[in-house]
Amino acid sequence: NRQVGTIVSRVQNDVNGAQNLVRGGVINLVVDMFMIIFAGIMLFSLNWKLALLSLWILPLYYLTFANLNVRIRFAWRSVHRQMGRISGVLFERISGMKIVQSFNREPEEMSRFQKQIKHHYDYAMSAHILSNILGTITQTFNHTGNLIIWFIGGMFVINGHFTIGALIAFQQYL
Numbered sequence: 001n002r003q004v005g006t007i008v009s010r011v012q013n014d015v016n017g018a019q020n021l022v023r024g025g026v027i028n029l030v031v032d033m034f035m036i037i038f039a040g041i042m043l044f045s046l047n048w049k050l051a052l053l054s055l056w057i058l059p060l061y062y063l064t065f066a067n068l069n070v071r072i073r074f075a076w077r078s079v080h081r082q083m084g085r086i087s088g089v090l091f092e093r094i095s096g097m098k099i100v101q102s103f104n105r106e107p108e109e110m111s112r113f114q115k116q117i118k119h120h121y122d123y124a125m126s127a128h129i130l131s132n133i134l135g136t137i138t139q140t141f142n143h144t145g146n147l148i149i150w151f152i153g154g155m156f157v158i159n160g161h162f163t164i165g166a167l168i169a170f171q172q173y174l
Helices: 005-048 048-054 056-093 097-102 106-157 164-173
Strands: none
Touching: 005 048, 005 164, 048 106, 048 164, 056 097, 056 106, 106 164
């Protein structure tokens, strides 16, 4: 039921995705989990009050991520679906180039291909914009959290409850 080019595109993209997951995804996940656990232990051992304060941003981040991630995944699926359509049309037209030429259909096929590329561009721009919005919101949360930690941590340092070295170490673990 599918065009040959769509199937070829799908196989190539899926194989690359599976390779990337096996090659780095699982290993990175395990390493990241150990790093999060270690950093969390270090944060709470340095100053439990500041560690609890630093966790306030996580629910906001999660809600934002959960809401935008669904739209981002949908947008990227549309990009990949469109790329499959383009590959299918391209593969069939190149395979049947003599037929297209014999019926003098080059201008129509070029117009059709340009429309497909335009749709792909629109989908890709939408996906990138949503991804950038999520990145910007994440950075805003990160910077706001850092400012609060530096301010409250600075107050702890001024009051003698924390050293400047411990505050810098805390920020690095965070």
